[in-house]
Amino acid sequence: MPDTFLDLPVHPLIVHATVVAVPAAALTVATAALWPRFRGRAGLLPLALSVMALVLVPLTVRSGETLADGVDRTDAVRRHIDLGDGLLPWAVVLTLGAAAQFWATRRETRPRNGQRASVSRPLAVALTLFALTGAGGSGLQVARIGHSGADAVWDTRTAPVPQGAAERITR
Template sequence: MNLVNGLPAHVLLVHVVVVLIPLTALALVTAALWPRAARRLGPLLPLLALVALISVPLTTHAGEWLERHVDDDALVRRHTELGDGLLPWAFGLFVLAGAVWWAARRAAAESGQSGGRRWSALPVRIVVGVASLAVAVGAVVDVYRIGDSGAKAAWHDAYTKTATDSKDGS
């Protein structure tokens, strides 16, 4: 899928990534640090992370097609290089979302059986929480860097700093 209604698909798909990666990161950190939120989110958390993960290669594939159809430019090459680095972050979000979901299910099942919390799971929750925070921050920063480089590539010479007179006088 390279064109959608005559427009480059990358221009449209990029919005999916820009929304879903930070949203997944926020949901992951919230669920990892707040077990009640993890139970409430349930399978929605790994499902959201899966959709975000799938959207990354679709967007980069469409971006590579677009790169071959625009003038060769250092800013475009830089944007492409940065974009290729997002997939590992999205995969990390997916893996951790699955781990948080699984741990929340397991904790709920164990608390129902024993009538209380297992404090032995606290070190695991701390490790998963720290890992989730690190991957979430990395993913969001990477999305920002990629988006910033894409905006610079698209708009670096497409406008003037002073307003131009339009034909209708407005």
């Protein structure tokens, strides 16, 4: 993956896709987990959004690590990096929760041998709680990361200065 695109760092560009994909996936998975009618109509949407988020998270982290190599490592930047590293496990749980919900829905709606196979009530509750955990955890973590990133960039007292920025500004 390139470090820059049109002379801009890739991280601020790709992070916007992640900031949209993770909450969209979390909201869709949570809605599907709590609303059976939506779950039946949503089909692959919660799982597809979750997989997209799962793919974007490591790309965002990698581009952030590249960007961090070129800025001062302030406390705000270090906090943002630490929080960013914690999103991948939540994205995995979110995706597994979406996959489990999709599996359960398919099992209940697709007859086998003329019979509908239902998921036991305790399993359905466990799958719902698992999906909600992934949705809540990933949504909260992406909000915390975004807030810390905004602090790192926009707090004029502690914002990192990219290497070579002063020379570009004075040209």
